[in-house]
Amino acid sequence: MKERTSPVGLHRVLEPVGVLPQAAWQLDASPEIGADEVRIAVQKLNLDAASFRQLTTKHGGDGAAVRAEVLEIITNRGKMHNPVTGSGGMLIGTVDAVGPDSPLGLSTGDRVATLVSLTLTPLTITDGLSTWDGQGEQVPAAGHAILFARSIAAVLPDDLDPALALAVLDVCGAPALTDRVVRRYASSDRQATSRQPQSRPTVAVLGGAGKSGSLSLAAARRAGARTVGIVPTEAEAESLRGAGIANHVALADARSPVALAEAVTDELGGPADVTVVCVDVPGCEHGAILATAPGGTVIFFSMATSFAAAALGAEGLAADVTMLIGNGYLPGHAEFALALVRAEPAVRILLEARVHAETSGTRIQTADSAEVRQAAG
Amino acid sequence: MKERTSPVGLHRVLEPVGVLPQAAWQLDASPEIGADEVRIAVQKLNLDAASFRQLTTKHGGDGAAVRAEVLEIITNRGKMHNPVTGSGGMLIGTVDAVGPDSPLGLSTGDRVATLVSLTLTPLTITDGLSTWDGQGEQVPAAGHAILFARSIAAVLPDDLDPALALAVLDVCGAPALTDRVVRRYASSDRQATSRQPQSRPTVAVLGGAGKSGSLSLAAARRAGARTVGIVPTEAEAESLRGAGIANHVALADARSPVALAEAVTDELGGPADVTVVCVDVPGCEHGAILATAPGGTVIFFSMATSFAAAALGAEGLAADVTMLIGNGYLPGHAEFALALVRAEPAVRILLEARVHAETSGTRIQTADSAEVRQAAG
Numbered sequence: 001m002k003e004r005t006s007p008v009g010l011h012r013v014l015e016p017v018g019v020l021p022q023a024a025w026q027l028d029a030s031p032e033i034g035a036d037e038v039r040i041a042v043q044k045l046n047l048d049a050a051s052f053r054q055l056t057t058k059h060g061g062d063g064a065a066v067r068a069e070v071l072e073i074i075t076n077r078g079k080m081h082n083p084v085t086g087s088g089g090m091l092i093g094t095v096d097a098v099g100p101d102s103p104l105g106l107s108t109g110d111r112v113a114t115l116v117s118l119t120l121t122p123l124t125i126t127d128g129l130s131t132w133d134g135q136g137e138q139v140p141a142a143g144h145a146i147l148f149a150r151s152i153a154a155v156l157p158d159d160l161d162p163a164l165a166l167a168v169l170d171v172c173g174a175p176a177l178t179d180r181v182v183r184r185y186a187s188s189d190r191q192a193t194s195r196q197p198q199s200r201p202t203v204a205v206l207g208g209a210g211k212s213g214s215l216s217l218a219a220a221r222r223a224g225a226r227t228v229g230i231v232p233t234e235a236e237a238e239s240l241r242g243a244g245i246a247n248h249v250a251l252a253d254a255r256s257p258v259a260l261a262e263a264v265t266d267e268l269g270g271p272a273d274v275t276v277v278c279v280d281v282p283g284c285e286h287g288a289i290l291a292t293a294p295g296g297t298v299i300f301f302s303m304a305t306s307f308a309a310a311a312l313g314a315e316g317l318a319a320d321v322t323m324l325i326g327n328g329y330l331p332g333h334a335e336f337a338l339a340l341v342r343a344e345p346a347v348r349i350l351l352e353a354r355v356h357a358e359t360s361g362t363r364i365q366t367a368d369s370a371e372v373r374q375a376a377g
Numbered sequence: 378m379k380e381r382t383s384p385v386g387l388h389r390v391l392e393p394v395g396v397l398p399q400a401a402w403q404l405d406a407s408p409e410i411g412a413d414e415v416r417i418a419v420q421k422l423n424l425d426a427a428s429f430r431q432l433t434t435k436h437g438g439d440g441a442a443v444r445a446e447v448l449e450i451i452t453n454r455g456k457m458h459n460p461v462t463g464s465g466g467m468l469i470g471t472v473d474a475v476g477p478d479s480p481l482g483l484s485t486g487d488r489v490a491t492l493v494s495l496t497l498t499p500l501t502i503t504d505g506l507s508t509w510d511g512q513g514e515q516v517p518a519a520g521h522a523i524l525f526a527r528s529i530a531a532v533l534p535d536d537l538d539p540a541l542a543l544a545v546l547d548v549c550g551a552p553a554l555t556d557r558v559v560r561r562y563a564s565s566d567r568q569a570t571s572r573q574p575q576s577r578p579t580v581a582v583l584g585g586a587g588k589s590g591s592l593s594l595a596a597a598r599r600a601g602a603r604t605v606g607i608v609p610t611e612a613e614a615e616s617l618r619g620a621g622i623a624n625h626v627a628l629a630d631a632r633s634p635v636a637l638a639e640a641v642t643d644e645l646g647g648p649a650d651v652t653v654v655c656v657d658v659p660g661c662e663h664g665a666i667l668a669t670a671p672g673g674t675v676i677f678f679s680m681a682t683s684f685a686a687a688a689l690g691a692e693g694l695a696a697d698v699t700m701l702i703g704n705g706y707l708p709g710h711a712e713f714a715l716a717l718v719r720a721e722p723a724v725r726i727l728l729e730a731r732v733h734a735e736t737s738g739t740r741i742q743t744a745d746s747a748e749v750r751q752a753a754g
Contacts, residue, residue, distance in 0.1 A: 008667070020663045022689060120693045256396075303684075307677070307680075308463060311703055316399045318527045318706050324702070329694075329695050
C-alpha cells in the first residue's frame with residue numbers, strides 16, 4: 001500500500017509536478033492503492049460528447065481509428081483526457097478495493113458511477129477496448145480506475161436503468177444548484193427586486209428539453225418558481241409542452257439576444273429572476289444576461305460558456321446580474337437528481353428517450369409526445 | 378436626429394445584423410445621435426493591456442506600425458475592438474451632444490470616462506492619431522464616440538488626477554462586488570459555515586498589490602473582513618505590508634494550487650470565506666477553489682479565467698463553493714471606488730505609483746514603501 005497520499009491526488013501526478021490531477025499531462029494509474037483510495041474495476045466509459053465528436057470528426061467516422069486514439073490517450077496520459085477538447089467523461093464499474101482510510105463510504109462489490117471527470121481519474125485499460133466499435137459515446141471496457149479521498153462516486157440505484165442513472169448523474173449538479181438559487185429568491189427575507197415580495201420567483205431555462213434543462217425545470221418548479229423552457233425547434237417545444245414540467249414553453253434561438261429576451265419576457269410577463277443556461281453551443285451569454293431582471297442570477301451550466309463574453313457582456317449592458325459558474329458538485333446532488341427522476345415520471349420519460357437515442361446512435365430531438373403526456377397526466 | 382434607437386445600441390450594428398454591438402464585426406459610428414444617445418468628443422483612448430501587448434509583439438515594438446493597425450481597426454470596425462484579443466479599453470473625452478431622452482444624466486461640457494468597453498462603443502478618429510507614438514496604452518486622440526441609453530460613463534472628479542481616476546474607474550467593479558459579497562457573509566442572518574456565526578468573515582485577494590487587488594482588499598476590510606493579500610514577489614509583499622491595507626500579506630504563486638492554499642490557510646487560520654482573483658495570468662482557478670472554505674465564494678475578476686477550468690476544477694475537488702464571474706458593473710460602482718481612494722491614502726499612493734509606472738513606460742512592480750507607510754500611519 002502506498003504510504004503518503006493526498007486527498008486530491010497530488011501523489012498520482014507524474015508530469016508536471018505540483019499541479020492538480022486535472023491539470024496534469026500524465027497520471028500514475030498503477031493499481032496499488034493508498035490508505036484513502038478506492039479502486040474500481042471498470043465496466044464502461046461514458047465519453048464526453050464534445051470529446052467524442054472531435055475524435056469522430058478528425059477520423060471521418062472511422063471507428064477503428066477513434067478506438068485506437070482513445071486507447072493511445074489513456075495509455076500515454078494515464079487518464080481519458082482529450083488534449084484537444086480538454087474534456088473527459090465518466091465511468092461505471094464495481095468497487096474492487098477500498099483503502100482503510102477512504103471517506104467515500106463505498107464497499108467492495110458496489111456498482112458505482114464516478115461523478116468526477118475522467119480528466120482527473122487515473123485509468124488503465126486492459127482489454128484494448130476490443131468490444132467497442134468506436135461508433136458511440138458509451139464504451140464497454142475492462143481495466144481499473146482510482147478514486148481519491150476527495151473524489152465523488154454514486155452507487156447506482158437498483159430501480160433505474162443504469163444508462164438512465166448515468167445520464168442523470170452526469171448532469172446532477174444542474175438541478176441541485178438551480179434548487180439552491182431559486183429557494184434563495186423564494187425565501188421571504190430576500191432583497192425585493194421589482195416584483196412583489198410575496199410573488200413566486202420566475203425562472204427561464206435555455207435548452208429546457210435537454211437532460212440538464214428538463215431536470216433544472218423540474219427542480220425550479222418544485223422550489224416554488226414559475227418557469228419557462230426555451231427550446232430551438234417546434235418538435236422540442238411540443239415534447240416539452242407534452243411533458244408539462246414547465247409552466248410555459250417558447251421557441252427562440254438562445255444565440256440571438258434580443259429574440260431570446262423577448263420570448264422570455266413575453267411568457268413570464270417580465271425578465272426572469274433566474275436564467276439557467278443549458279444550451280451547449282457558444283454565444284448564449286448576452287441573451288441570458290438580457291433576459292434576466294436587475295438583481296437576478298444567471299447560472300451558466302453550458303461548457304461552451306465564454307468567461308470573457310459573460311463578464312464583458314454584463315458590463316456592456318450595464319446589467320446588475322449575479323453570474324454563476326455552474327459548479328458540478330453540491331453535497332447531496334446525486335441523491336437529489338435521482339429523487340427528482342423518481343418523483344417526476346414525465347422527466348423520466350423525456351430522459352429515457354434521450355438516452356435511447358444516444359445509445360442507438362440516432363440523434364432524435366424529441367421524446368414521444370403522447371407517451372410523455374400520458375405520464376404527466 | 379435618428380428616429381428609432383435601441384437602448385443597447387442594436388441600431389448601430391451593421392454586421393452581422395441582430396447581434397449586440399460587442400458581438401458585431403462592424404458598427405455605424407456616424408456622428409448624428411438618436412434621441413437617447415450621447416456624443417463624446419474624444420481626448421484619449423486607454424487601450425486594454427492585453428490588446429496593446431498583442432499589437433506591440435506582432436509589430437516588434439514598431440510604434441508607427443502599431444498606430445497604423447489601431448487606426449485600421451477603428452476605421453474598419455467603427456470601434457476599437459482588437460480581433461485577436463477580443464478586447465478594447467476605455468476612453469475619456471468631453472460631452473458635446475446629449476439627446477433629449479438620454480437617461481445618463483450627462484450635460485454638454487462634462488469631462489467623462491466611459492465605463493463600457495471600447496469593444497461596443499461606436500468610434501471615429503479624425504486626427505489619424507498623429508500625436509501618438511504607438512509606444513504606450515494611453516493614446517491621445519481626436520474624434521467622436523457614441524453612448525447608448527444603457528451605456529455607462531462617469532464624470533471625472535475635480536480632486537483626482539485624471540490618469541489616477543481612469544485607472545480606478547477601469548477596475549471599479551471589483552471593489553464594489555467584493556463589498557457586496559463580503560457584507561452578505563458578514564450579515565448576521567447568513568448561513569453558518571464552519572466558523573462561529575459572530576466571527577468576522579475572512580477574505581483572500583490573489584494579486585493584492587495590483588489595481589483591482591488593492592481596491593478589493595480595502596473594500597473587504599471596510600466591509601468587516603479579516604484579509605490576506607497574496608503577492609508573487611517579495612518587493613510587492615513589502616509594498617503591500619507597508620501600505621497596511623491588508624491584515625496579512627503572504628508570498629505565493631497563485632498558479633500553484635497547493636502552495637497557494639497553504640499560504641492562505643496559514644495566514645487566516647483556515648481557508649477563506651471569500652477568495653478574490655485579481656491575477657491576470659491563466660491557471661489560477663484550482664488554487665482559488667482549494668483556498669476557499671466549503672460554503673465560501675470565489676470571485677473571478679481576472680480576464681484570464683477559464684470557465685471550463687473553474688467548473689471542472691470545483692467538481693473534481695468536490696468543492697461546495699459559489700463561483701462568480703466578476704461583473705464589471707454594479708449600480709454606484711464608480712462612486713464607490715472613487716470614495717475608497719479618497720478615504721484610503723495608502724491605496725491612493727499604491728495606485729499612483731502603478732499609474733506613474735505605466736504612463737512612463739517602465740514596469741516597476743512596487744510602490745515606494747516609505748511613502749506608502751507614511752500615508753498609512
